Each structure stands twice: as C-alpha cells, then as structure tokens.
Ligand SMILES: Cc1cc2nc3c(=O)[nH]c(=O)nc-3n(C[C@H](O)[C@H](O)[C@H](O)COP(=O)(O)OP(=O)(O)OC[C@H]3O[C@@H](n4cnc5c(N)ncnc54)[C@H](O)[C@@H]3O)c2cc1C
C-alpha cells in the first residue's frame with residue numbers, strides 16, 4: 085500500500101439515487117469488502133451502504149479510535165468506538181441492544197462501523213475440518229453442508245491470502261486439516277508465548293480419556309490474521325513473489341508492513357494495525373473509482389417485485405449526527421444485491437422486509453461458540469499480559485468419535501490473563517490497594533504475584549444448529565431511528581453442556597499437572613448482586629459461559645428451497661438476484677472461529693455473482 | 700473484632716497520641732507538590748525519577764486537589780511530611796512505614812484518598828470517594844486523560860507494555876519475563 089493510493093469514494097445520497105449499480109452491497113465488513121473487491125476488479129460498479137460512520141478509513145480517524153480506547157474506563161470490545169444510537173452494536177449485554185428472550189443469553193458483540201466487527205476481532209483464522217461439513221451424517225447432530233471441505237478448499241487459500249494468515253500448515257495437518265500438497269500459509273506462525281512454553285513443558289504428552297477415546301494434550305499454535313514473517317515457501321502461491329504483509333488499514337500510512345509487536349490489545353484495537361481488519365481489503369481495491377461508499381446509511385428494507393421475487397431496491401435511512409434520530413430516506417438500485425451485515429443483522433433486515441423465505445428458516449438455527457473459562461495461578465512468574473491475546477492452545481479435541489455424545493472443542497491459552505473471567509489487571513490493583521492496603525514495594529510484589537502468574541484457559545465449544553435458537557423481530561423493540569432491534573431466543577443444548585462438564589474436569593487435570601492454584605468459580609451473581617444471565621446448573625454443578633461472538637446459521641445454506649434459505653453460492657432461493665453473505669449461511673461451525681470460512685465463502689459467492697452478471 | 704484487628708487498632712491509637720496532632724500549616728504550591736511527589740514515591744514504590752518520567756505528576760496533583768479540595772490535601776501531605784521528617788531524624792524507616800499504614804491508610808479521613816492516589820498512579824483512574832462529598836452512586840470513575848492511560852505504573856510494575864501502547868516488539872512475548880518475585 086503506497087502513499088499515492090486512492091481512497092474509496094464516499095458519495096452522497098443524490099449520487100446514489102442517480103446511479104444504477106451492478107451490485108449494491110449492504111455492510112462494509114470483511115464479507116462485503118471481499119465481494120466489493122472481487123466484483124470491482126472485474127469491471128463492475130459497486131455501491132456499499134454502511135450503517136456506521138466512515139471515520140476509520142483515514143489514519144486520523146483510526147487514531148481517534150485508539151484515543152477513545154485509552155480514555156475508556158471500561159475497556160470492553162466496543163470501547164474504541166463511540167456509542168452510535170442510530171446503529172447500535174451489542175456489547176455483552178451492556179447497552180440492551182439485543183432483546184434477550186432466553187433461556188440463556190447470546191452474549192458477545194459485533195461492531196457497526198466501517199470495517200465491521202473485524203475492527204475488534206481477535207484474528208484467529210482456523211480452517212474447519214473436513215468432517216465438520218458432515219455433522220449430521222457422521223455424528224447425528226445439527227446440519228450438514230451442501231458442499232464438502234474439498235469444494236471450499238481453494239477459497240480457503242484465497243481467504244488466507246486476503247487476510248494475510250500466519251501459521252504452520254504442518255502442525256495443522258497433524259490436527260486433521262488437509263491442504264494441497266506443499267501448501268504453506270503466507271506467513272510463519274507467531275512464536276508461542278513464554279506462558280505457552282511453561283504450560284507445554286508440564287502437560288506435553290499427557291493423555292486423557294473422552295468417551296473411551298484417548299487424546300493427547302499437546303499444544304499447537306493457532307493460525308492468525310496478524311503479521312509475522314513472510315514464509316519464503318509461499319512464493320509458489322503468490323506468482324513467484326514474496327508475500328507482502330499489509331501494514332496499515334488506514335490510508336496515508338505512516339509505516340508499512342508492520343509486524344505484530346506484542347501490543348497485547350488485539351481486541352479491541354491493534355494500534356499498529358498488524359492485525360487484519362476489513363479496511364485492508366477496502367484500501368486494496370485496485371479500481372477505487374468503481375466503488376462508491378455511502379456511510380451513515382442504515383438499510384431497513386429490501387424491496388421485492390412480487391411478480392418474480394427479484395429484489396428491486398434497498399431502502400435506507402441516512403443520518404448526519406449519530407446522536408440525533410433525524411434522517412432522510414433513500415433508495416439504492418442495481419442488478420444484484422448483497423446483504424453483508426452479519427448473521428444477526430442480515431436475518432433481521434430480511435424479516436423486517438417481510439421476507440421470511442419459503443422454508444421459513446430466516447433467523448432460525450442461530451449458532452455461536454459458547455466458551456467455558458477456567459482460571460488459575462501458575463506456580464511461577466510467567467509474565468502474563470504480553471503478546472497477542474492467544475498464541476497457542478490445545479486443538480486435539482476438535483475431532484473424534486466422541487462427537488456423537490458431546491461437542492468438539494478447542495482450548496485457548498490466554499496471554500492476557502483473567503480479564504475475560506472478570507478479574508482484569510485493574511481489578512487486582514483495586515483489590516490490593518483498597519482491600520489489602522498494600523503500597524510501595526509490597527504492592528509491586530503483590531501485583532507480580534497476582535497478575536504475572538495468571539493462566540486463563542478458554543474452552544470454545546461447538547453448538548450445532550437448532551431451529552429454535554433464533555433471531556426474530558417485534559414491533560415493540562425498535563431503536564431511535566425506528567429500526568428493529570434483534571429479539572433473541574437462545575439456549576445451549578445438553579450436547580454442548582456435556583462438553584462444559586468435561587472441560588471443567590479437564591481444566592482441573594491440567595491445573596494439577598501444572599501445579600497451578602485453581603481459582604475458577606462460577607458465581608450466580610456478580611459483585612453488585614446482579615444475576616449472571618449466562619449462569620446455569622447442570623448435573624448438580626454450577627457453570628456460566630461467555631459468548632463467542634461467532635454468530636452464524638441464521639440464513640443457512642442447503643440443497644433445496646425447503647430446507648434452507650440460500651444455495652451453496654449464498655444466493656437466496658427465493659430472490660434470484662439477492663445474496664446473503666457471511667456466517668449466517670453456515671450450517672455448522674465446528675470448532676473453528678467463523679471468519680476465515682465466511683471470507684472463503686465470500687470469494688465463492690463472488691464468482692457466482694460474476695457469472696450472473698455475465699448472463 | 701478479632702484480637703489481631705483489635706491490636707492493630709490499639710497500636711494505631713497509641714501511635715496517633717504519641718505523634719501528636721498535626722499542626723495545619725499553610726503550605727505553598729511548590730512545597731505541596733514536593734511533598735506530593737515524596738508521598739507518591741512512598742505509596743507507589745517507584746522512584747521520583749520514574750514518577751516524573753510519566754509526565755503526569757501535575758495532572759494527578761490537580762485532579763486530586765480538584766476532587767478533595769486544597770485543605771484536605773494539605774492536611775494529608777503535612778501528615779505524611781511530618782512522618783517522613785520523624786523517620787529521617789530518627790534514621791528509622793519503620794516510623795514512616797507504620798505511619799503510612801496506621802495514620803494514613805487505616806485512617807477514616809485519609810485512607811480512601813491515599814488509596815485513590817495509588818490507583819491514580821497505577822491505572823490513571825480517579826474513583827469517587829463518598830466521604831468527601833463525592834456521591835459514589837452518581838459519580839463514575841474516569842481516566843484523567845487518554846495520554847495518562849499508557850503511563851499507568853501498573854504496566855511497568857508487572858513488566859509489560861500498557862495494552863495498545865509502547866509495543867515491545869515482535870516475539871518479545873516468548874522471552875523470560877523481566878519481573879520476578881523476591
Ligand atoms: C471480540 C471478538 C473477537 C472475535 N475474534 C474472532 C477470531 O479470533 N476469529 C474469527 O474468525 N472471528 C472472530 N470474531 C468474529 C468476527 O469478527 C466476525 O465473524 C466477522 O467480523 C464478521 O464479518 P461480517 O463482514 O460478516 O460482519 P461484520 O464484520 O459485523 O460487518 C457488518 C457490516 O455491516 C454494517 N451494517 C450492519 N447493519 C447494517 C444496516 N442495516 N445497513 C447498513 N450497514 C449495516 C456494519 O456496520 C458492518 O460494517 C470475533 C468477534 C468479536 C466481537
């Protein structure tokens with residue numbers, strides 16, 4: 085990316101109303117950005133309607149997000165992004181955007197700003213396993229995909245290039261991922277943290293039983309969308325050239341090709357922009373004049389010709405000031421339409437447009453990865469709170485015959501300590517000072533003892549598609565622009581709770597091996613006495629889980645218009661010029677964070693769009 | 700009250716009697732700032748050099764003054780300064796240590812303020828104190844300035860960079876930690 089690079093064109097409503105585009109995309113997240121890039125490269129004209137503000141595309145705007153983050157007392161995932169009442173984002177239940185109908189909450193977050201949720205994602209980019217595509221056939225749970233791992237494999241490679249993935253294919257092969265012969269990822273794996281090394285030293289080679297199977301507790305690194313050192317062997321897959329890491333997502337970058345520097349803040353904002361976010365795709369669009377962006381435009385209706393089901397327009401509300409509900413109405417027209425607002429918002433928008441689909445499955449099959457956490461203090465100082473949030477984990481439970489009885493899972497070793505379980509470094513300071521009256525040298529030692537030895541294990545569990553877990557709408561629940569807020573019905577099946585129970589026991593085994601002091605406790609209420617909505621009891625034990633932010637399944641793909649909402653290219657069965665991209669189309673998510681797969685699907689879908697535009 | 704707590708209370712009461720009431724002096728601004736820095740060194744366990752290096756001393760000083768008032772701050776700093784003098788003239792550091800514990804941190808009047816000063820230095824955040832007229836229900840904690848956040852001493856105390864600032868460099872997370880437990 086060079087200084088002379090052109091910015092995408094922000095346009096006004098008048099330009100939009102006068103233009104007929106080849107493709108109208110709603111949402112400038114990773115899914116929408118990939119489609120915009122692929123189609124504009126083939127000469128197509130593109131409009132992107134974006135609900136959030138467009139500030140982050142300039143370096144200045146990006147830095148203002150970093151500063152907002154510095155100044156926020158509660159450093160939650162949306163802390164860098166000022167609250168936008170015209171395009172609210174869920175933030176672990178904090179602003180009541182989701183109307184949670186239970187029985188358990190869909191906690192977690194996404195961000196409605198230009199660049200979407202990748203603006204604060206963590207950046208793990210793990211391929212799904214071949215068997216994950218056949219969950220129903222092989223294990224009797226959830227849904228199968230209409231395509232196989234082999235069908236998506238070439239698109240995984242495109243996604244890995246686009247995102248700029250660092251990782252080790254040999255290690256991944258050992259865990260059951262298949263690659264074409266000789267393939268390597270664009271960049272080498274990120275070095276494991278000191279904490280990883282200390283955990284590995286003690287548990288390496290340990291075996292445990294699960295449903296009669298024996299599984300090894302080995303650590304491996306996670307492929308990630310953050311810059312490390314380009315892999316020289318990748319040249320083959322890059323026209324003989326070295327892979328050039330994308331440095332800065334904002335235009336007019338100060339530095340180029342920045343490697344991850346261990347800022348330890350991947351969520352919610354990477355200040356050196358070593359981590360991928362969708363602005364990197366937007367800023368790399370080779371023909372920016374073909375792509376118009378209209379920020380601060382919230383789509384609220386998909387207009388359809390009742391005669392043939394074809395989409396004729398997208399209706400949007402344009403606001404000037406995020407704090408004022410004042411807005412103007414606008415219409416965007418084109419040949420093809422692409423909804424890329426994420427799984428929850430896509431379904432909401434379709435339901436708000438009274439388009440539940442022939443199958444009636446719009447909004448159903450809502451999935452996520454519930455996380456069970458377990459935390460302990462290591463027997464020695466491990467220097468916790470350094471490096472990317474997670475560098476290694478245990479991925480040996482991603483596959484196995486046990487998946488008939490309980491769900492697959494992957495374990496993260498968190499380099500950032502206990503923050504997620506509710507005791508961040510600041511809380512330790514407050515406890516040491518306010519309750520223990522520590523000061524001076526003793527305080528410093530107390531902090532080293534209570535923070536620098538922290539170990540948090542996060543068990544990311546698969547939750548299969550279940551039609552009763554769903555996004556709906558209700559006229560009672562609207563935002564200040566008069567748009568619907570999502571109404572969520574969500575529960576965690578016993579299939580997954582079995583895994584929580586297993587994971588808790590496994591954490592105890594691991595802590596014992598490590599000689600670590602177990603501090604895990606699932607309290608029903610927080611310190612202020614508020615009930616934890618994610619608390620539950622199962623087989624006589626208490627648990628709570630945390631949301632995985634991998635919302636998916638709400639407009640699932642399948643083989644016919646009766647069993648699904650979209651086909652294998654993410655094209656709506658009912659509306660032949662409408663595509664629903666993003667994780668909403670995934671029938672299962674295995675134990676892989678969803679973004680790499682949804683990015684791969686966006687490439688696949690773009691190819692079909694180009695075919696449609698030719699005919 | 701268990702015996703240990705009772706003993707501590709008795710000790711503190713005796714200490715207060717023997718150290719005498721603190722005369723309220725009218726300190727000038729520069730004296731106050733000097734005492735404030737000395738007090739901060741004792742509270743934080745960081746050297747004056749480190750504290751000044753954060754560039755936040757003046758901002759913290761004025762934040763405290765604004766939130767608790769000049770008079771109370773003077774009284775606190777004077778209490779500290781008297782203890783400091785006593786310790787120095789007797790060449791006995793324990794006088795200062797005990798004084799900070801009993802006369803300041805355990806005191807109803809100064810305890811919460813001293814704790815707040817520590818937290819200000821460590822996490823750049825001011826927390827409301829109920830007894831100084833600050834209603835902790837209506838008032839919320841705040842970060843005194845975005846620039847202060849990366850200067851929090853917490854991060855150097857545990858040998859890491861402040862998340863999102865002062866990145867230590869590629870791969871540093873694999874190395875042995877720079878802090879140890881003695
Ligand atoms: C804390 C956190 C950590 C995560 N970590 C990982 C990880 O490690 N690995 C991983 O694979 N995934 C991770 N994820 C998930 C990942 O961020 C998402 O899967 C991904 O960003 C989804 O991309 P998307 O383009 O489909 O949707 P989004 O990124 O949500 O983008 C949707 C876009 O549409 C816009 N929009 C929404 N509604 C409207 C409307 N009505 N009109 C116009 N525009 C609209 C939004 O403003 C936004 O720009 C994480 C998520 C979170 C929150």
Ligand code: SF4
Nearest residue numbers: 344345347348350354
């Ligand atoms: S560790 Fe730091 S530099 Fe690396 S991706 Fe995370 S925030 Fe960015």
